[in-house]
Amino acid sequence: MSKEYINKKNNVIFKKGPPDVALAKAGFSIAEIIIYLAIFTMVSILVINSFITITKSFTTTHTNRDLLESGITSMERMSREIRQASSIDLAGSSLSTGILQLNSTDGASNPVVINFSKESLVLNLYQDNILSGNLLGQNIEIDNLIFRRITTTQGEAVKIEMTIHDTNSKINKSANFYNTIILRGGY
Numbered sequence: 001m002s003k004e005y006i007n008k009k010n011n012v013i014f015k016k017g018p019p020d021v022a023l024a025k026a027g028f029s030i031a032e033i034i035i036y037l038a039i040f041t042m043v044s045i046l047v048i049n050s051f052i053t054i055t056k057s058f059t060t061t062h063t064n065r066d067l068l069e070s071g072i073t074s075m076e077r078m079s080r081e082i083r084q085a086s087s088i089d090l091a092g093s094s095l096s097t098g099i100l101q102l103n104s105t106d107g108a109s110n111p112v113v114i115n116f117s118k119e120s121l122v123l124n125l126y127q128d129n130i131l132s133g134n135l136l137g138q139n140i141e142i143d144n145l146i147f148r149r150i151t152t153t154q155g156e157a158v159k160i161e162m163t164i165h166d167t168n169s170k171i172n173k174s175a176n177f178y179n180t181i182i183l184r185g186g187y
Contacts, residue, residue: 063169070137071164071177074123077135081114081125082158082181088149089113098123098145100158118145123162139168150180157182 028036078100085102092101098118106112115126121141125132136142144163150156158181165174 059169060171060173063166063171063173064175066137066140066166066168067164067173067175070140071162071175073137074135075160075162075177075179077125078116078160079179079181081116083184085114085183087183088156088158090149093147095147095149098142098147100147116145116147118142136164139166140164141167143174155182 081102081104082100085104087103089101089103092113092115093099098116100116102114104112104114113126113128115129116135117124117126121143122134123136123142123145125135142162142164144161146161148159148161150159160177160179160181162177163174164177165172
């Protein structure tokens with residue numbers, strides 16, 4: 001049994017004796033705290049691993065998209081120019097080192113010289129020896145560019161082999177592109 005003491009000055013009741021059973025069960029035991037922390041730690045690790053996986057997937061997808069977009073765009077531009085060309089200028093071309101020079105015409109039927117050139121790590125387009133620009137996207141560099149001339153009795157074509165890589169990504173990813181285009185005088 002507990003005895004109650006009343007402090008008349010502050011109107012506070014003090015109990016002296018064994019603690020009440022209700023007050024003894026008010027907190028958590030050390031075992032419960034350890035179990036709760038273990039569960040929280042496992043859930044936190046799962047969430048962090050999921051976040052890391054999602055981030056890596058986003059980076060890979062972004063890199064693949066940049067490579068495909070740049071490769072397809074540059075291949076389409078080269079294909080269009082080769083298809084519209086009347087002939088390959090063999091004197092101005094160095095096919096195995098990534099230089100292709102084409103004789104073509106503009107919309108007003110004026111003669112135009114088109115030149116695709118792998119210079120350092122970029123793919124430049126020249127029209128009448130004036131630089132039009134790099135055909136590759138930002139943070140994309142060219143590793144390999146080979147033009148192969150195909151001739152038949154009925155015309156000529158150009159086979160393109162191109163390898164590009166992304167410089168902005170933490171993953172080392174490259175992509176290969178291939179195409180064969182018949183010059184318009186070859187059909």
